[in-house]
Amino acid sequence: MHRILILGGGFGGIAAAHALRQSLPAEDEIILVERGTHFMMGLHKNWVLTGQSTVDEGQRPLAALGQFGITVRQGTVTAIHPAERAAEVDGQRIEADAVLVALGAQLAPEAVPGFAEHALNVYDPASIERAAQAVGAMREGRLVIGVFGAPYKCPPAPYEMALLLKDMFEQSQVHVVIEVFTLQPASMPLLGEAGCSVLDTRLEENGVLFLANHKASAVEPGQVVFGERKRPYDVLLGVPPHRCPDVVSASGLTGEAKWVRVNPRTMETAFPGVYAVGDTTEIIMADSKPLPKAGVFAEAEGIIAARNIVAALTGQPPAAEFDGRGYCFMEVGQGQAVLVTGQFLAQPAPEVVMTEPSTQSLEDKHKFEADRLKAWFGG
Numbered sequence: 001m002h003r004i005l006i007l008g009g010g011f012g013g014i015a016a017a018h019a020l021r022q023s024l025p026a027e028d029e030i031i032l033v034e035r036g037t038h039f040m041m042g043l044h045k046n047w048v049l050t051g052q053s054t055v056d057e058g059q060r061p062l063a064a065l066g067q068f069g070i071t072v073r074q075g076t077v078t079a080i081h082p083a084e085r086a087a088e089v090d091g092q093r094i095e096a097d098a099v100l101v102a103l104g105a106q107l108a109p110e111a112v113p114g115f116a117e118h119a120l121n122v123y124d125p126a127s128i129e130r131a132a133q134a135v136g137a138m139r140e141g142r143l144v145i146g147v148f149g150a151p152y153k154c155p156p157a158p159y160e161m162a163l164l165l166k167d168m169f170e171q172s173q174v175h176v177v178i179e180v181f182t183l184q185p186a187s188m189p190l191l192g193e194a195g196c197s198v199l200d201t202r203l204e205e206n207g208v209l210f211l212a213n214h215k216a217s218a219v220e221p222g223q224v225v226f227g228e229r230k231r232p233y234d235v236l237l238g239v240p241p242h243r244c245p246d247v248v249s250a251s252g253l254t255g256e257a258k259w260v261r262v263n264p265r266t267m268e269t270a271f272p273g274v275y276a277v278g279d280t281t282e283i284i285m286a287d288s289k290p291l292p293k294a295g296v297f298a299e300a301e302g303i304i305a306a307r308n309i310v311a312a313l314t315g316q317p318p319a320a321e322f323d324g325r326g327y328c329f330m331e332v333g334q335g336q337a338v339l340v341t342g343q344f345l346a347q348p349a350p351e352v353v354m355t356e357p358s359t360q361s362l363e364d365k366h367k368f369e370a371d372r373l374k375a376w377f378g379g
Contacts, residue, residue: 009034119238141234149241329365
């Protein structure tokens with residue numbers, strides 16, 4: 001009998017748990033540890049923010065994984081001992097034959113003075129309904145969406161947010177000025193110059209002001225501080241800086257890096273029997289930029305890690321390799337989305353393609369969510 005310990009109940013952890021359960025004997029134990037009780041895709045937050053859906057509609061109870069033979073342990077990972085293939089959950093030690101670390105990225109609003117007090121953290125599921133109420137109550141004024149750190153999860157989200165809110169305000173005949181800023185040199189550097197130009201044009205055509213190379217140093221009541229400059233806001237929706245979870249950094253899994261470095265093909269860490277996937281990792285592409293932090297990558301990596309765990313448990317060489325292929329549906333307003341696809345580990349540079357906006361791509365985005373929720377949690 002084997003025991004596999006999965007730390008984290010996001011895209012990567014859940015996908016890996018299912019892949020393991022489908023490949024391992026019923027007597028092998030698969031334990032998934034997650035602090036929260038429910039799963040919700042990050043893409044759902046914009047639908048909640050704009051009144052198209054609710055948090056409840058996007059959530060599924062992690063306990064539902066039990067029907068598939070996956071043991072869910074609700075609790076906080078308080079320590080990881082990679083050399084011993086063990087972890088502590090609320091202080092209780094759990095040993096395993098293989099460990100998969102999928103704890104995601106930790107939001108760090110405290111890294112920007114004033115952020116926690118004055119910004120609405122739109123990447124925190126617990127804050128999204130409060131943000132929806134704030135924007136829904138606006139009848140005039142300036143709405144600012146700010147990217148306060150990079151890398152961050154779901155790179156298109158702030159721009160989708162701006163375009164969808166613009167639609168919402170226009171439909172309500174409310175005049176609100178929308179502005180988006182980022183500390184990055186372009187809206188979405190992974191799209192390249194041509195792709196960024198398309199997105200920037202869409203923002204401009206919809207009357208959304210976009211500001212690149214704007215690194216906020218603090219947030220004050222009614223003002224975002226950029227060094228010696230300030231810009232006003234009435235409502236501020238913020239994407240806080242992200243960092244590797246403290247418990248992961250303290251474990252030694254990151255070494256001298258800021259994130260966990262893994263074999264980019266097999267998801268193995270430097271510790272035998274310990275794997276890491278998703279936003280807690282850093283995979284460097286051929287252009288020296290990190291692989292984007294996105295659920296579709298975490299899902300694919302989780303499946304690859306699961307296959308390699310099964311191979312290792314049966315004394316076989318690694319059975320699968322991550323090829324760096326990924327995609328996302330980026331909403332651009334007016335009932336449309338674009339499909340961004342790419343071979344992100346291609347040489348000598350990532351190969352990224354973006355389609356024209358269409359209603360079909362938006363339908364496919366909704367299907368992406370529905371299909372996985374049904375497969376992972378049941379009907």
